[in-house]
Amino acid sequence: MRQIINLTQTTSGSYLLLSSLDISRRNLALRGKEAFAQVVKLADYAREEINEIGGYYAFSKEIINGDSVFDFDRTKLSVNTLNVGLAGIEVYDLLRDEYDIQIEFGDLGNFLAYLSIGDRPREVERLVSALSEVRRRLSEVRRRFGKPDAAGLMRQEYIEPEVVLSPQDAFYAEKTSLPLEETAGHVCSEFVMCYPPGIPILAPGERITERIVEYIQYAKEKGCSMTGPEDPDIRRLNVLKGVY
Structure with missing residues (x-):
């Protein structure tokens, strides 16, 4: 051949x-x-x-x-x-x-x-x-x-981030891995992107909220391609250790 x-x-x-x-x-x-x-x-x-x-x-x-x-x-x-x-x-x-x-x-x-x-x-x-x-x-x-036409659909396409640390500080800080459902309130240490459109849902240094967790779960359920985290299935996320 x-x-x-x-x-x-x-x-x-x-x-x-x-x-x-x-x-x-x-x-x-x-x-x-x-x-x-x-x-x-x-x-x-x-x-x-x-x-x-x-x-x-x-x-x-x-x-x-x-x-x-x-x-x-x-x-x-x-x-x-x-x-x-x-x-x-x-x-x-x-x-x-x-x-x-x-x-x-x-x-x-x-x-x-x-x-x-x-x-x-x-x-x-x-x-x-x-x-x-x-x-x-x-x-x-x-x-x-007997179901309504738009039942269960998420209409919000962008969630305003709460920036806690700079991406550089978050990248070099001490990290730990948590199940996605337990990450709300923690500061993310990696990118999470939904493609399309490829705009980050989370960036290093941004606080994870319940709405963001729900958004990620919803995007996965609908079949969107998720990229960025160390865990490709995004069952877990890397977050910063400690309280910020």
Whole structure:
């Protein structure tokens, strides 16, 4: 196998790839503005159709406020799912596993799909149809069992940290490992991040609260990828010894 690979591989750049990149560059140079105008038009159409379903919120430039949001890339189809009764990552999994639609990612409250010059209206129609069916199926199940639409969903996406020590001081301080459920009130000595979006839930030197513990448990339950701690399953966290 190694000999065959050595016969067919090269350290030189692939000229098929290089030529395709040059053709793409030429196409964008000559027709890029027109092509992306069509992408924006398709994305706006997708937002209108998704918002017509009900429950989903495909947001766009209306969120620009000149303060925390200065602009918005309309080719990125960002959709809030909480009013449907599902976390964004759950919709992401359903689209991939049951409808063969691969989107960019899902987090606790949203999913993100990219639109490009390679997408056509029929792909958008497939996505809209799948989202409509997901909502219909979920509504039927909830009516049958008498459950409210958004039961048990966590809407808070960011928890303001209480910084007790600098990250450097916390990193070099004496540590101990505790079960996650017993860490509330202690000062964390490692990063805890939920991907996506990859923003730290905890950083070294920040105090762990009951809300943060609940957030971590909720993210794990929903299937989010958690990174940072020494324990990859985040059953335990490293905290500082002593009282701070």
